[in-house]
Structure formats: structure tokens, C-alpha cells
Amino acid sequence: MERVIFSPMKYVQGPGAWKRLAEYAAALGERGAYAVAGPHVLKHYWKEVEQSFAEKGLPLCAHSFGGECSMAEIKRIVNEIHEKNCGVVIGIGGGKTLDTAKAAAFYAKLPVIIAPSIASTDAPCSALSVIYTEEGAFESYLILRNNPDVVLVDTSVIAQSPVRMLVAGMGDALATYYEARACFASGKATTAGGRSSLSALAIARACRDSLFKNGLRAKLAAEAKTVSSALDDIVETNTYMSGVGFESGGLAAAHAIHNGLTVLPQTHSAMHGEKVAFGLLAQLALENAPQAEFNEVLSFCREIGLPTNLAALGLKDVSDDELKKAAAASCAEGETMHNMPFAVTPQAVFAAIKVADKLGS
Ligand SMILES: [Zn+2]
Numbered sequence: 001m002e003r004v005i006f007s008p009m010k011y012v013q014g015p016g017a018w019k020r021l022a023e024y025a026a027a028l029g030e031r032g033a034y035a036v037a038g039p040h041v042l043k044h045y046w047k048e049v050e051q052s053f054a055e056k057g058l059p060l061c062a063h064s065f066g067g068e069c070s071m072a073e074i075k076r077i078v079n080e081i082h083e084k085n086c087g088v089v090i091g092i093g094g095g096k097t098l099d100t101a102k103a104a105a106f107y108a109k110l111p112v113i114i115a116p117s118i119a120s121t122d123a124p125c126s127a128l129s130v131i132y133t134e135e136g137a138f139e140s141y142l143i144l145r146n147n148p149d150v151v152l153v154d155t156s157v158i159a160q161s162p163v164r165m166l167v168a169g170m171g172d173a174l175a176t177y178y179e180a181r182a183c184f185a186s187g188k189a190t191t192a193g194g195r196s197s198l199s200a201l202a203i204a205r206a207c208r209d210s211l212f213k214n215g216l217r218a219k220l221a222a223e224a225k226t227v228s229s230a231l232d233d234i235v236e237t238n239t240y241m242s243g244v245g246f247e248s249g250g251l252a253a254a255h256a257i258h259n260g261l262t263v264l265p266q267t268h269s270a271m272h273g274e275k276v277a278f279g280l281l282a283q284l285a286l287e288n289a290p291q292a293e294f295n296e297v298l299s300f301c302r303e304i305g306l307p308t309n310l311a312a313l314g315l316k317d318v319s320d321d322e323l324k325k326a327a328a329a330s331c332a333e334g335e336t337m338h339n340m341p342f343a344v345t346p347q348a349v350f351a352a353i354k355v356a357d358k359l360g361s
Pocket of ligand 1 (some may be wrong): 122313
């Protein structure tokens, strides 16, 4: 199998970076830009965005994001893009807003700029959109032709976002190295569609090292709503390193266990990265990783406030039967569980969840 590495064409990060949105948009689409923006962005940051386009003399159309990355919403947007004859799509906001913009650009065959307002997952850099029904249930993964043309991250915006989101982003990023390591060992295909590479594994390792070095200090800066060098590093870690690390390095048990846990409705109030962090503890138990490594991950999670046991994910009174259902779902056909370098059974996952819960309680 070939080695395949995906990454966004350009990754730009810094305080005030959004002031240059119009400059990047002008370079990609002279006819003007179509922006899909979340309500929070429209309320707090829209003036700045509009101003940068006015200064550049570039037409800007705005679409207030409807709340779901559904095919109906995507079609509405694509029609408007054609009507207004725009040349570039911009997504500004949280995960679903960005996924909708990526999908709309894909169907409209236009370049896309992604401007995340939070650093809660590693999705912004990827060539993937998650499609939901209009009611909000998972529908499908849409594999895109390309990664975003530009990912533009304004750290002063991220510093104003809820701290829990940044911490959840660190949970998602934390699993990256351990999952990439498993994929590298098994030689199975990554999300990018080839085998892992030395480069992807190196980025994944650097992602973990940055979390251990900067995680707590970044959280403290975010609590003070200010950009420090540790926060700057963690924004890159959560967004770029984790993004390239997962897409080209591969996912494995931690994300499969996350997906399995989502069959239990009690976990729905926990964020993606919070469930992934526990999924990672279970992966390490499944691998029978050295106790020192398990403890290193566990104490990091405790230090920054990521959940380390089932109760913290809303599963205080969960039954063994429910956990077995989640374990079975994590081993379903097509799940990234099968990227592990050894055969995994639902029974082994159930045992790993139980052990991780005990060690993390
Ligand atoms: Zn993830």
C-alpha cells in the first residue's frame, strides 16, 4: 500500500488572523466570497469580517448557518452560491458550520477557506465532512476531493471561546499519537486512504509532546481569556498537528470506542474529545500498555480536567449489558478498531473499558 499524506494547502494562525480573511479570499476567488457563519460569529465578529472585505473591495454574501450539516442545508447553500456567482466559500464558526462550508464548496466545485472559532476538534484541516439528518442524527461521511485551501485560525478568537471546548480539543489531540502508532504498526489504511508515514507519525508524536508541555498552561491562559505562547502552541496542536496526525496517521481503538459509547444516549452531553480521551484510556488497557504510559496519560487528563471514568461521561449507573452493546458497536465492520495491530473482540473491548474505568476512578 502507498504512503499518503494529506494536509490543508495553507495553515495560518495568529492573533487577529481573521483581519486577513478578505486577502486570502481575493487570492482564491475574484468574483467574491460566500460565507457560512455561525450565529455567535455573526453577533460578535461580523463587523471585522465585513470591514476587511470592504477594504479589499471584494463582494461578500453571508449565510447564517441553520444548525445542522444536512444535505438539505448544503443544497440550499450551493443554489445560493450559483445564484450569486461567488468564487470562493468561507466557513466561519464551529465544527458543523465548517463541515457545511466544506461540503458546499465540494458540490459547487469552489475553493474553501476554513476559519474555526473554537479549537475543540481536529476536523478543520481534514478533507472530510460529517453529514447529519435535519433532525441531527448521523447520516454519512462525505469524503471531499481536497483538504481546505486555507485554514485561518485567529488565536484571539479562540481565547474568547469556552475553556471546556479547548480542553475537549486536547482530548481529541491526545489520542492522535497512540492511534497513529497502532496504525503504523498494523500498516492498515488511514483516513487519507494509504498507509501511514514517518512524517505523519512524527507529527502525531510532536502533538502528544506539545500537549504534555503546554496543556495546563494553555488552559490557564484560556481561563484568563488571553493568548499566551502555550495557548498559541495548543491551538496549533489541537487543530493542525492533531488534524494531519489523525488523517494521515490513522485512527484506531480510541475513536472506535468513542463511536461505540455514542450508542448510549447518556453520553450525548459529553463532548467528542471528552469521550475520545476515555476511549484512549481504554485503548491503552486493550493494548496492555506499560503502566507508566497509562499513568502519564491518566495524570494529564486529570491535570487539565478531561474525564477519566464512565461516571464522568454520564455513565454512573451504566449496566454491563449496555457497555457490551457499546463494545460491540466499537467493533462493527468498517470501524477503526480494525486498524489495531491485533484482532480485537467485543469481549476484549468490554474488559478494557472496565479496567480503564477502575484505574481512572
Ligand atoms: Zn476526533
